[in-house]
Structures are given as C-alpha cells and as structure tokens.
Amino acid sequence: MAKLQQLVQAIQSGTIKTELPDVRVGDLVRIGVSIQEGNKQRIQPFEGTVISKHQAGANSTVTVRKSLQGIGVERVFPLYAPCVANLQVLRRAQVSRAKLYYLRSRTGKATRLKEKFETLPQIWMNQNQH
Structure with missing residues (x-):
C-alpha cells in the first residue's frame, strides 16, 4: 500500500503548478478560465470573492x-x-472564518469585507516576480 x-x-507532484499566488479565504481574485469554442480557445475572466x-x-x-x-x-x-490559465489576487480581506458561507444570504453592500491594507504591496511584489 505504501508503494501505491x-x-x-x-x-x-508533476501536475502541481508552482507559479500560483497564495490564495486565502476572503481574497478578491480574478481567475482566467480557458474555454474552447469550436476551433478557437479564449480565456474568460471570473472575478469574485473566495468563500x-x-x-x-x-x-x-x-x-x-x-x-x-443582483x-x-x-x-x-x-x-x-489545465483549464485555469491564470490567477490574480486583487485584494485581501480581513476575515475571521475559514468558510464565508454567510455571504450567500447577503446582498449589495452587506457583502463587503474589511480590507487588509498592509499586505497589498507584498502581494503585488510576489505576483511580479513570477
């Protein structure tokens, strides 16, 4: 069993990408999803909060x-x-939960999270190094 x-x-270990940024719950991210349409392939961005x-x-x-x-x-x-072409962390939020499922019942401004300001330059520096 150990050999298996x-x-x-x-x-x-061969499939794990090393260039992905550190993604945490509460982050606002933009994920580029590779979509095949006929003979063409394009990247569709999906931007949202990691819950x-x-x-x-x-x-x-x-x-x-x-x-x-709405x-x-x-x-x-x-x-x-392989369908995830790229991943960018746009903003970090200060959260105290591992899962943010409570955001499902909220709409509008109630879904906003408190932003972490001190780590943003460090995030951008890490993304520019890759």
Missing part, C-alpha cells in the same frame, strides 16, 4: 462567489487544473 501512495504522490478553500494537494479547489445583476454566482475551481 508513493506512486500517486509522484504523479500528483472557501479545500486543500487536498493536486485536488485543491477554491469556491469563488460574485454577484451578477444574482449570486458561485463557481468551484480546481487550482491545478
């Missing part, structure tokens, strides 16, 4: 929520999938 686990870890993060190695996911014309839209993105 080593084999799975070896396969997963949950599931860490499972190569199977890690983030749930991103945005409000579109309707809440949530998408679950596998972080290391």
Whole structure:
C-alpha cells in the first residue's frame, strides 16, 4: 500500500503548478478560465470573492462567489487544473472564518469585507516576480 501512495504522490507532484499566488479565504481574485469554442480557445475572466478553500494537494479547489445583476454566482475551481490559465489576487480581506458561507444570504453592500491594507504591496511584489 505504501508503494501505491508513493506512486500517486509522484504523479500528483508533476501536475502541481508552482507559479500560483497564495490564495486565502476572503481574497478578491480574478481567475482566467480557458474555454474552447469550436476551433478557437479564449480565456474568460471570473472575478469574485473566495468563500472557501479545500486543500487536498493536486485536488485543491477554491469556491469563488460574485454577484451578477443582483444574482449570486458561485463557481468551484480546481487550482491545478489545465483549464485555469491564470490567477490574480486583487485584494485581501480581513476575515475571521475559514468558510464565508454567510455571504450567500447577503446582498449589495452587506457583502463587503474589511480590507487588509498592509499586505497589498507584498502581494503585488510576489505576483511580479513570477
């Protein structure tokens, strides 16, 4: 059984991207999703707040929520999938919960989160280094 686990870890280590920024719950992120339309391929941005993060190695996911014309839209993105072309952290928020599911019942200005100002230059520096 130990050899099987080593084999799975070896396969997963090859699929993990190292250039992704540190994503936390409460961050405002822009994720570029690669979409195939016929013979053309384009990148569609999805911008929203990270309301949950599931860490499972190569199977890690983030749930991103945005409000579109008054309707809440949530998408679950596998972080290391080939369909995720790029990921940018636009703003960090100060949150005290691991999951922000309470934002689902809020609309408008009630969904705003308190911003962290001291770490923004550090985020931008880390993104420019890659």
